[in-house]
Amino acid sequence: MTPVLRCAGLTRSFGALRAVAGVDLTIAPGARHALIGPNGAGKSTLFKLVTGTMQADEGRVELAGRDVTGLSEVRRCRMGMSQTLQHSSLFGSMTAAETVELAVQRHNASRISPVRSTRPATRERAEALLADVGLGGRGGVLVPALSHGERKQLEVALALACRPRLLLLDEPAAGMSPAESSRLVELLAGLPSEITVLFVEHDLDLVFSLADAVTVLHLGQVLLSGTPDEVRASEAVREAYLGTGRRSELFGPAAETSGGSDVPAGS
Amino acid sequence: MRTLSALTAAPTRSGGSAPTARRPRRWGALTGALVVVVLATAPLFLAPFATTTLTRILVFALFAVSLDLLVGVTGLPSLGHAGYFGAGAYAAGWVSLNVTAEMPVPLLAGAAVGALAAALTGWITVRSRGVFFLMLTLAIGETLQQVAETWQSVTGGANGLTGIPSTRIAGQPLTNAGFVHWYVLVFFLAGFGLVWMVARSRFGAALRGIRDNEPRMRALGYPTALYKYATFVLAGGVAGIAGALLVAQQRLVTPADLGFTTAAFALLAVIIGGAGSLWGACVGAALVIVIRDALGPSLGGHGTLVLGIVFVVVVYGLPRGVAGLRRLRRNGTDR
Numbered sequence: 001m002t003p004v005l006r007c008a009g010l011t012r013s014f015g016a017l018r019a020v021a022g023v024d025l026t027i028a029p030g031a032r033h034a035l036i037g038p039n040g041a042g043k044s045t046l047f048k049l050v051t052g053t054m055q056a057d058e059g060r061v062e063l064a065g066r067d068v069t070g071l072s073e074v075r076r077c078r079m080g081m082s083q084t085l086q087h088s089s090l091f092g093s094m095t096a097a098e099t100v101e102l103a104v105q106r107h108n109a110s111r112i113s114p115v116r117s118t119r120p121a122t123r124e125r126a127e128a129l130l131a132d133v134g135l136g137g138r139g140g141v142l143v144p145a146l147s148h149g150e151r152k153q154l155e156v157a158l159a160l161a162c163r164p165r166l167l168l169l170d171e172p173a174a175g176m177s178p179a180e181s182s183r184l185v186e187l188l189a190g191l192p193s194e195i196t197v198l199f200v201e202h203d204l205d206l207v208f209s210l211a212d213a214v215t216v217l218h219l220g221q222v223l224l225s226g227t228p229d230e231v232r233a234s235e236a237v238r239e240a241y242l243g244t245g246r247r248s249e250l251f252g253p254a255a256e257t258s259g260g261s262d263v264p265a266g267s
Numbered sequence: 268m269r270t271l272s273a274l275t276a277a278p279t280r281s282g283g284s285a286p287t288a289r290r291p292r293r294w295g296a297l298t299g300a301l302v303v304v305v306l307a308t309a310p311l312f313l314a315p316f317a318t319t320t321l322t323r324i325l326v327f328a329l330f331a332v333s334l335d336l337l338v339g340v341t342g343l344p345s346l347g348h349a350g351y352f353g354a355g356a357y358a359a360g361w362v363s364l365n366v367t368a369e370m371p372v373p374l375l376a377g378a379a380v381g382a383l384a385a386a387l388t389g390w391i392t393v394r395s396r397g398v399f400f401l402m403l404t405l406a407i408g409e410t411l412q413q414v415a416e417t418w419q420s421v422t423g424g425a426n427g428l429t430g431i432p433s434t435r436i437a438g439q440p441l442t443n444a445g446f447v448h449w450y451v452l453v454f455f456l457a458g459f460g461l462v463w464m465v466a467r468s469r470f471g472a473a474l475r476g477i478r479d480n481e482p483r484m485r486a487l488g489y490p491t492a493l494y495k496y497a498t499f500v501l502a503g504g505v506a507g508i509a510g511a512l513l514v515a516q517q518r519l520v521t522p523a524d525l526g527f528t529t530a531a532f533a534l535l536a537v538i539i540g541g542a543g544s545l546w547g548a549c550v551g552a553a554l555v556i557v558i559r560d561a562l563g564p565s566l567g568g569h570g571t572l573v574l575g576i577v578f579v580v581v582v583y584g585l586p587r588g589v590a591g592l593r594r595l596r597r598n599g600t601d602r
């Protein structure tokens with residue numbers, strides 16, 4: 001089967017820093033693929049190269065077998081990629097519902113009319129999406145009045161509103177309360193298999209409860225790509241994360257892993 | 268487990284949850300209708316000079332509304348918008364002098380030339396941002412003014428176009444101040460209605476998204492440069508219509524009409540009114556015209572100074588302009 005996403009030799013430098021250095025990545029259709037790695041590993045940068053927010057210095061990106069390396073972010077989104085950002089970036093003057101309607105109307109069959117206002121169908125779908133991510137009844141609230149966790153939920157609704165084939169989530173659960181975060185896991189687990197998910201997450205409990213494939217990024221390079229069990233068993237991964245240390249500290253059932261999501265993002 | 272209604276094929280959710288809060292539109296519509304009635308009947312009880320002032324307000328208000336579409340709705344703070352207003356005015360004046368002053372012709376010429384000028388200059392402009400956008404629009408406005416001053420054979424140079432014949436409808440020239448007022452009022456309403464419709468459409472929602480967060484709009488799949496370009500051209504066309512109405516009213520165009528001062532006054536009107544609110548821009552335009560033209564002479568030529576003071580007071584006292592007053596009251600009662 002053609003992979004939904006294939007990256008080959010993706011590279012991006014900031015000055016002397018090679019933030020993403022020759023990354024090869026293949027995502028199978030319907031996968032729940034986690035991308036993990038210590039702070040500053042290049043995960044967010046890799047996401048930006050995939051979605052076209054940032055241009056790669058080298059390498060290529062294929063979406064469902066089609067080379068999209070030269071295409072703009074707008075085109076890639078229209079072809080079925082959508083993303084949530086690590087630091088939520090929304091619309092300050094809009095309500096939650098208006099925000100989602102904006103994405104829904106763009107990915108409807110109908111044109112963006114310069115004379116007609118929002119269709120009832122658009123409203124309904126936006127409302128349903130908000131309910132799905134746990135923001136039911138919060139549609140009328142202005143975005144700046146939402147809590148941090150609610151904004152992250154809104155980000156997910158916004159990304160889903162784009163009817164993605166490939167959904168990229170950059171630390172979707174960071175800053176969410178445990179209740180919000182388990183709701184998110186439930187939502188992601190319940191997504192239809194036509195939606196392939198690639199997500200970055202520091203909370204390894206969440207990663208291993210959801211992912212069917214894991215890629216570990218370290219210093220801009222792929223350290224390991226495999227099943228969750230392979231990653232759990234890997235010495236190299238443990239060292240990348242902790243320098244040295246006992247594996248149980250990292251992957252044990254009662255480990256301190258949830259603290260990872262609270263670590264502020266590296267610069 | 269919950270069903271993911273929005274993601275499965277046919278969402279059949281019945282409207283169980285509360286609809287998003289709708290603002291009460293009735294009072295707005297009622298006030299609007301009242302204002303239109305007053306504007307339409309004004310020539311019947313106002314002296315010609317007062318009527319003419321009101322006409323000038325309408326012309327300037329339409330220009331300010333077109334600028335507000337850029338500044339307030341799309342977040343493009345243009346300093347050169349008077350260029351398209353003036354281009355429309357020159358086109359209408361030239362056509363009236365050299366071809367015909369018969370009704371739709373000067374108006375269409377103004378709209379077309381305003382839009383064309385915006386189309387020719389807009390593509391680079393909308394792709395710049397921040398200070399570069401300011402400088403580019405400023406430069407374009409200044410360039411258009413230079414063209415008006417030096418292209419003697421067409422624009423009349425520094426004197427501008429004088430002795431422009433009255434607009435004619437079915438052969439009848441509009442000489443009476445009241446008829447001119449009604450003529451301007453009709454096209455003010457048409458232009459305002461057009462901008463208003465665009466601003467509240469799905470396209471308008473996208474424009475507000477671009478104003479708030481353009482990179483995010485691109486990530487959602489909106490070709491933002493194209494949207495901004497279309498808006499720039501539309502705003503140029505509406506400014507051109509306002510320019511044609513200016514000519515119908517004052518029957519004179521000078522290079523000052525497309526200079527920086529005119530652009531700055533329009534920006535002042537938009538900010539006083541509250542950027543993003545179209546009716547606010549009209550109120551702002553009324554204030555600007557009344558203070559500058561009507562009260563100016565009696566203030567010993569200090570109209571601009573008074574405007575400056577009004578501006579400072581508004582910026583400090585009403586950060587959302589006149590339109591913000593209504594929002595304040597609404598928040599006080601409704602929430």
Ligand SMILES: Nc1ncnc2c1ncn2[C@@H]1O[C@H](COP(=O)(O)OP(=O)(O)OP(=O)(O)O)[C@@H](O)[C@H]1O
Binds near residue numbers: 014039042044046265
């Ligand atoms: N725009 C930029 N300019 C310069 N350096 C950057 C830029 N973006 C990222 N970097 C650097 O590139 C490296 C990788 O950053 P990136 O944000 O991709 O890491 P990450 O794996 O997402 O980390 P985190 O887990 O903290 O989110 C970091 O060292 C970061 O400082």
Ligand SMILES: [Mg+2]
Binds near residue numbers: 043045086265
């Ligand atoms: Mg990151």
